[in-house]
Amino acid sequence: MAKRSLPLSKVYGLLEPGPVVLLTTAHKGKANIMAMSWHTMMEFEPPLVGCVISGRDYSFEALTKTRQCVLNIPTVELAEQVVGCGNSSGRTVDKFESFGLTPLPAAQVEPPLIAECYANLECRVADTRLVNRYNFFVLEVLQAWIDRGVKEPRTLHHRGRGAFMVAGETIKLPSKMK
Amino acid sequence: MAKRSLPLSKVYGLLEPGPVVLLTTAHKGKANIMAMSWHTMMEFEPPLVGCVISGRDYSFEALTKTRQCVLNIPTVELAEQVVGCGNSSGRTVDKFESFGLTPLPAAQVEPPLIAECYANLECRVADTRLVNRYNFFVLEVLQAWIDRGVKEPRTLHHRGRGAFMVAGETIKLPSKMK
Numbered sequence: 001m002a003k004r005s006l007p008l009s010k011v012y013g014l015l016e017p018g019p020v021v022l023l024t025t026a027h028k029g030k031a032n033i034m035a036m037s038w039h040t041m042m043e044f045e046p047p048l049v050g051c052v053i054s055g056r057d058y059s060f061e062a063l064t065k066t067r068q069c070v071l072n073i074p075t076v077e078l079a080e081q082v083v084g085c086g087n088s089s090g091r092t093v094d095k096f097e098s099f100g101l102t103p104l105p106a107a108q109v110e111p112p113l114i115a116e117c118y119a120n121l122e123c124r125v126a127d128t129r130l131v132n133r134y135n136f137f138v139l140e141v142l143q144a145w146i147d148r149g150v151k152e153p154r155t156l157h158h159r160g161r162g163a164f165m166v167a168g169e170t171i172k173l174p175s176k177m178k
Numbered sequence: 179m180a181k182r183s184l185p186l187s188k189v190y191g192l193l194e195p196g197p198v199v200l201l202t203t204a205h206k207g208k209a210n211i212m213a214m215s216w217h218t219m220m221e222f223e224p225p226l227v228g229c230v231i232s233g234r235d236y237s238f239e240a241l242t243k244t245r246q247c248v249l250n251i252p253t254v255e256l257a258e259q260v261v262g263c264g265n266s267s268g269r270t271v272d273k274f275e276s277f278g279l280t281p282l283p284a285a286q287v288e289p290p291l292i293a294e295c296y297a298n299l300e301c302r303v304a305d306t307r308l309v310n311r312y313n314f315f316v317l318e319v320l321q322a323w324i325d326r327g328v329k330e331p332r333t334l335h336h337r338g339r340g341a342f343m344v345a346g347e348t349i350k351l352p353s354k355m356k
Contacts, residue, residue, distance in 0.1 A: 010338075016215045017335035017343050018196010035355075037194045040218035042230050042312050050228060050314065052220050076349070083351045130308060134220050134316070136228065157195035157335070157345070160188075162353025165195050167335070168346025171254070173261045175340025177213075 003120070006144040011047040012178075014073060014119050014146075015039065017167065019155035020082055022072040023053070024103075026111040027062035031103055032090035033114070034059045035082050037158040039071075044178065047141040048126060054135055058090035063137065067125035068109040071139075072117035076154040076166050081116075083162060108142045118150040181298070184322040189225040190356075192251060192297050192324075193217065195345065197333035198260055200250040201231070202281075204289040205240035209281055210268035211292070212237045213260050215336040217249075222356065225319040226304060232313055236268035241315065245303035246287040249317075250295035254332040254344045259294075261340060286320045296328040 006014075015021075023036050039051035049071065053060050063069055074082055081099040088095065096103050096112075103112030106122045113120040122145075127138035157165040184192075193199075201214050217229035227249065231238050241247055252260055259277040266273065274281050274290075281290030284300045291298040300323075305316035335343040 013338035013341075016196075017337055018194075018215075037196075038219045040228060040230065041216045042314060048312070050218060050312075052218065079349060079351060083353050083355070086355045087353055127311075133305075134226070134228075136220060138312070152343075154346075155343075158355075159195055159348060160191035160356065162351045162355060163191075163348055164351070165330075165333075165348050166346045168332075168344045170337060170341055170343050171257060173257060173340045173342070175261050175265055177261070177264045177336075177340060178338065 003145040003147050006146040008047055008141060008144060009045050011121060011141050011144050012041045012044055015041050015049060017155065018157055019073050020158050020164070022074055022082065022085060022114055022117060023059060024070045024072060024111040024114060025059045025062035025066065027066055031096060031112050032059055032062060033085045033095040033101065035086035042138060049123065049139045049141060051137055051139060052135050053137060060135070063125065066110065068111055069123050069139065070106055070109065070111045070113055071121040071123060072114040073119040073153070073155060074117050076156060078116055079156060079164060082156060113145065118147045118153050120145040181323040181325050184324040186225055186319060186322060187223045189299060189319050189322050190219045190222055193219050193227060195333065196335055197251050198336050198342070200252055200260065200263060200292055200295060201237060202248045202250060202289040202292060203237045203240035203244065205244055209274060209290050210237055210240060211263045211273040211279065213264035220316060227301065227317045227319060229315055229317065230313050231315060238313070241303065244288065246289055247301050247317065248284055248287065248289045248291055249299040249301060250292040251297040251331070251333060252295050254334060256294055257334060257342060260334060291323065296325045296331050298323040
């Protein structure tokens with residue numbers, strides 16, 4: 001799977017539909033993965049992404065200390081790995097090893113890309129003003145990668161308690177909206 | 179379509195998958211509708227929702243002044259109305275009338291529910307600290323309504339420029355996650 005750089009102006013189209021993402025961090029020589037659904041675009045370019053990461057999550061400390069992460073977007077083939085990552089903690093489990101996921105070096109940040117995900121967004125933490133009250137981080141996407149062979153990604157969209165809506169068909173309507 | 183009250187603890191399951199919503203406001207005796215995709219859950223209960231509303235949107239002033247709105251969730255049957263709302267402004271258009279949508283009185287806020295949407299979330303503005311920098315509002319859901327006849331809502335998920343992914347099948351995996 002050869003990934004190519006995606007212009008930053010196109011990143012919003014990947015996250016706006018609301019897919020589950022796998023967030024990778026690296027801290028004290030250890031990479032970790034968490035599943036996350038509470039995110040939103042906040043700006044087109046440079047792309048800003050707001051997201052909530054609980055203080056109970058092992059990734060919270062890594063993100064706070066290193067201020068770097070990667071948002072990896074899985075498709076339905078990775079549903080079991082997504083649930084596995086969501087139901088275990090990096091405190092006790094090496095998630096790359098446990099779930100057979102492949103770390104790849106990122107270009108601009110320390111945390112690894114997940115090779116099996118069709119898109120990867122390298123991010124830095126841009127604003128922490130709402131972290132104390134809501135665990136809400138504002139991330140800036142520095143570099144985006146995509147497998148251009150995937151035209152209509154069958155992303156996962158969490159309905160709660162292990163139920164996921166799988167992305168269906170795409171329809172196109174005449175629109176002036178970005 | 180008889181709607182029933184949905185417990186607030188279940189609201190996250192409606193927004194977490196990332197559907198386009200139609201946000202209604204009411205200001206100076208006029209109700210308005212805007213299409214919005216940039217939102218995220220921030221807390222389970224009481225449900226908090228973060229969202230970005232551009233200062234160029236007519237709804238921005240109404241929301242800032244009245245601090246009330248309703249998030250209405252449309253399904254694919256309303257795709258044309260969603261795009262219509264997104265491509266016009268409440269400054270010049272009565273969107274309820276133009277797009278044949280039916281306003282219904284809400285229980286706890288002034289802005290109307292949209293009858294044709296399968297779910298409606300009555301909200302108040304809870305936090306405006308990131309409005310100046312990002313046009314980011316934190317909303318609290320006060321009351322939720324749902325058409326219980328809709329089991330797997332075919333919601334719309336914007337990929338950009340009028341392309342929408344339509345919600346596909348739901349899969350269920352064993353999970354401890356909420």
